[in-house]
Amino acid sequence: MKKPGIADIAESLRVSKTLVSMVLNGYGDKHGISALTQRKVILKAAELNYQPNRVARGLRLGKSNIIGLVVADISNPFYAYIARYIEGYVSAAGYNLMICNTHEDVEKEKAIIQMLREQQVDGVIVATSSSDPMDFVRLQEEKYPFVLIDRCFKDLKMNAVITDNYSGAFEAVEHLINMGYQRIGHITLTPDYLSTLTERKLGYMNALRKHKIKPSQKHILTIPFSDIKAELRNKLISLLKGPNAADALFIGNNNLTVSCLEVLNDLKIRVPQHMAILSYDDIELFNVNSPSITAVAQPLEAMCEQSVSILIDNICRKSDPSFVPRLVVLKSKLIIRQSCGNDFNKLIINK
Amino acid sequence: MKKPGIADIAESLRVSKTLVSMVLNGYGDKHGISALTQRKVILKAAELNYQPNRVARGLRLGKSNIIGLVVADISNPFYAYIARYIEGYVSAAGYNLMICNTHEDVEKEKAIIQMLREQQVDGVIVATSSSDPMDFVRLQEEKYPFVLIDRCFKDLKMNAVITDNYSGAFEAVEHLINMGYQRIGHITLTPDYLSTLTERKLGYMNALRKHKIKPSQKHILTIPFSDIKAELRNKLISLLKGPNAADALFIGNNNLTVSCLEVLNDLKIRVPQHMAILSYDDIELFNVNSPSITAVAQPLEAMCEQSVSILIDNICRKSDPSFVPRLVVLKSKLIIRQSCGNDFNKLIINK
DNA sequence: TCATAAATCTAAACCGTTAAAGGGGTTCAA
DNA sequence: TTGAACCCCTTTAACGGTTTAGATTTATGA
Structure with a gap:
């Protein structure tokens, strides 16, 4: 009694795996599968408590539908908010997000990005701790989609969203x-x-x-x-x-x-x-x-929105030679509160 | 010029995929592959800039080496710290961590856990927002390893780490x-x-x-x-x-x-x-x-350590019938600071 | 010289899914 | 009555690794 797969559904209905796959992916009509057969497939899938295996799917499709986010310290509210906003935009775009923490360790950052690639994660957003752009240059040469956020490298044409x-x-x-x-x-x-x-x-x-x-x-x-x-x-x-x-x-x-x-x-x-x-x-x-x-x-939410949108664009146009890296520079905003005194205080103090 | 695979290495050296796989996984000696051949494989892998495909590996092995963490709101420092500590322990144990955010949405929590399962994530740690234990009961019946953290369900035997x-x-x-x-x-x-x-x-x-x-x-x-x-x-x-x-x-x-x-x-x-x-x-x-x-x-670090260790134990003994769910209850600690006054103040005020 | 063992390597199956191509049967128009 | 079109479905071959069960070669011993 191991986990049922598409093959088990196919077998018990005496149809082909392909048919089951098409129906369960909602392409039944497109491929002209009869309504009756479709219903049978769907019922049987429910009956067997079928759960698709995204790893197999990902292997076949060459994509995982996952986006990675790499930050130095998730317990820093700055990154925690970035993570939250990015999660929102990524998930609205139909992707899942994998958040990874490097503890400000450059080597670990490298290893994590490598791991994400091997995991066939479709692209990553990185707030890098590194001073060395080489890894990213290489990443770019290999056409792996990524966007730098918050920190970037001067004079290099890569996707990045920063503030001024x-x-x-x-x-x-x-x-x-x-x-x-x-x-x-x-x-x-x-x-x-x-x-x-x-x-x-x-x-x-x-x-x-x-x-x-x-x-x-x-x-x-x-x-x-x-x-x-x-x-x-x-x-x-x-x-x-x-x-x-x-x-x-x-x-x-x-x-x-x-x-x-x-x-x-x-x-x-x-x-x-x-x-x-x-x-x-x-x-x-x-x-x-x-x-x-x-x-x-810093306009965190806007930064996150931009990063996600650039990344997804990059993912979709991965091998489109007309795609050029984008650099977005946003303005910060000064929020005046109490810690610098106010004019009234200053007047008194200055007298 | 697509990404080189194990087959490309094998082909260019006129050896079998099997051999390459064994060598690159460090089992070369164990299988009696000659030192010379091993060296050649390793060099060729480097030359071709070979990067293993963990998805394919995961498909074959039935495991991903990833642990999932599901929290309600990563921008809440309480969860952000949990995420950070868990990341530390998970990564020390040789796993990777995938952090997911539910925005306190019970339906989204369900969907995310489902997604993680389909992704063949080896097990999850969940700070659930749900009032309904049924999903977790079902998860347990299906022997999917998980640990509840911070919040749990009374009277149900499941892995959980909470404080009193x-x-x-x-x-x-x-x-x-x-x-x-x-x-x-x-x-x-x-x-x-x-x-x-x-x-x-x-x-x-x-x-x-x-x-x-x-x-x-x-x-x-x-x-x-x-x-x-x-x-x-x-x-x-x-x-x-x-x-x-x-x-x-x-x-x-x-x-x-x-x-x-x-x-x-x-x-x-x-x-x-x-x-x-x-x-x-x-x-x-x-x-x-x-x-x-x-x-x-709350003793966050201890909670995280326990959760990870229970989860990994559960993962390793997934089908061991002698495994029983563990409930760990830790003590919180009162940190006395200034916001309740101090005895001195109280004396004055009370007079 | 032959059987056996050791050393080194390989072919093919397998994991669960999807894409491409194809294949009977029926229907319709020329 | 023949060809094309259509309907509904299937076969086969990937995807990129790991595993199982040998196969080949060489060395060893009697």
């Missing part, structure tokens, strides 16, 4: 300057090959320059990615002391901001009274926290 | 009582068939009774799951007014708590001075928020 990190950062820092802050610190991460972070830093520096503030290395804190909390606790102090102590922080991503908030809390430094905070990436916490945190919000 | 929601809630509410609160409200969700929530409610009521406080329906707010924020905004007021206004809230899950914090913030009600807050489920936000939120933390 430079102007997002530029506007954010300009906002701080307009609010009257003069000594604006920046916190970012190493390794610094992630295009997102370097662009945010550049936006920060150029915004300062535009307003005749000279960027100072002393105001830039670079935290090793591997141990954010401890390192922040050590290094943040340096920004808080002396005549050049920062009066505002532009922080490169949500994880850094969360840790900063914890440390500032511990040090009894009040936001925004003693220190203004502006974060790149907006997560729910920032809205709930008191004070709520002003943040640069 | 009743005592978690009981202890939490007792803590509030010990801190001096007398009019403790409870916020929970409909639909109320989720065992987790009803048990937490029961724990709440019995803790009150034990301390001679009569539970009052007026102190229990039941929020429809579909529209938490708006409904909370409407209904929360009723707990805040009149002589019986609550002085503390025991809140049934993290989502409810987040929304509560927002509403209380808007209403300028200060925590814990005007209202103590204790949440079931601990998320990062609660640690960062000021005041930090006292919460009942």
Whole structure:
């Protein structure tokens, strides 16, 4: 009593496997199978509790109807939301989604993408942690459909959906300057090959320059990615002391901001009274926290929609030579909340 | 120039497919293939950039080496962390993980589990949204390996890893009582068939009774799951007014708590001075928020470890009649932070 | 020298499904 | 009455691996 297959239905009805296959796939009419026979097939399938084997189907068809999503850390709300939105669009398009987590490990990322290919997953969306575009160049040469999301490689023609990190950062820092802050610190991460972070830093520096503030290395804190909390606790102090102590922080991503908030809390430094905070990436916490945190919000839902649509287009036109990789750059949006003070406060403080 | 297969390697070396398969799977020695031939096969595979087709392999072997995880909402940090931990254990055990999101939709949950089965996924871990155990009973009859996590069905012998929601809630509410609160409200969700929530409610009521406080329906707010924020905004007021206004809230899950914090913030009600807050489920936000939120933390990592280990055991002993379903119940832990005040505060307030 | 064993490799079946091509029988028009 | 068209279905051959059950060659021992 092993699982019934199409052959068992065929046998017990004395018809061919092909006929059963056609009927169960809804092509009965198309192939002129009589209504009676069709009914019999469907009834027998139900009777035997037949369940199609998608692996066999996939082998024959050369496709799996699955799309892969590869992210560095699914417990980071940024990626968790990406996963959720992508799931929505993928499933609306009739595909299934396989979400994989790399723990920010480049080797694991490679292995997972390889695994997804071997699994005949039709295409992948990747928020890569890698600094090395070679794997993706190769993937592209082999015509395996993929889309990079959030992080991409400059100057290479591949499918990618990103946001304009430079102007997002530029506007954010300009906002701080307009609010009257003069000594604006920046916190970012190493390794610094992630295009997102370097662009945010550049936006920060150029915004300062535009307003005749000279960027100072002393105001830039670079935290090793591997141990954010401890390192922040050590290094943040340096920004808080002396005549050049920062009066505002532009922080490169949500994880850094969360840790900063914890440390500032511990040090009894009040936001925004003693220190203004502006974060790149907006997560729910920032809205709930008191004070709520002003943040640069990336249009996650639009990013996901675009990624899925590009990927599916790529999958469908896999071997169409006229298909050209698409790069979509979306705008971020500054969400002004309480953590940078408000004009009223600033007026009082400045007096 | 389509993708090379095992047959292409075999052909170009004038050996059999069998031999190639054996060598590439590392069984060359076992089958006495000469070292020279083995080397040639491996070199040729590299030369042709051969990539195994796991679908074909899976078809023949009847297994996919994939484990499925089905959650209601991957953007909920509770599930996001579960996903991350499970990924870790699954991948340490040599399996791949496929994470799927149901958007809390019972029908979609059914469809996804069905899809995973058809995909020959070896087994699934499910945080079900369903009130109806029938699908799982059927799954069990058909010997498809699965483990329920977080939510399970009472009185049914199936693999499940849950926490003791009743005592978690009981202890939490007792803590509030010990801190001096007398009019403790409870916020929970409909639909109320989720065992987790009803048990937490029961724990709440019995803790009150034990301390001679009569539970009052007026102190229990039941929020429809579909529209938490708006409904909370409407209904929360009723707990805040009149002589019986609550002085503390025991809140049934993290989502409810987040929304509560927002509403209380808007209403300028200060925590814990005007209202103590204790949440079931601990998320990062609660640690960062000021005041930090006292919460009942479930041992997520242990839950995930257990689930994976039970599932894999089940997979390996799929047709072993001596395999009996396992139920693991873990203890939650109360993490005391600032949102219920501290003894010092209480002394002052009580005076 | 012949039988046996060991070493090395192979042919064919198999997993469950689908695509391509085809094949009897009936009906209809010329 | 012959050919074409149509209806309803079947045969065969993939898809890309793994497994089973040998087959061939060479070495070994009596």
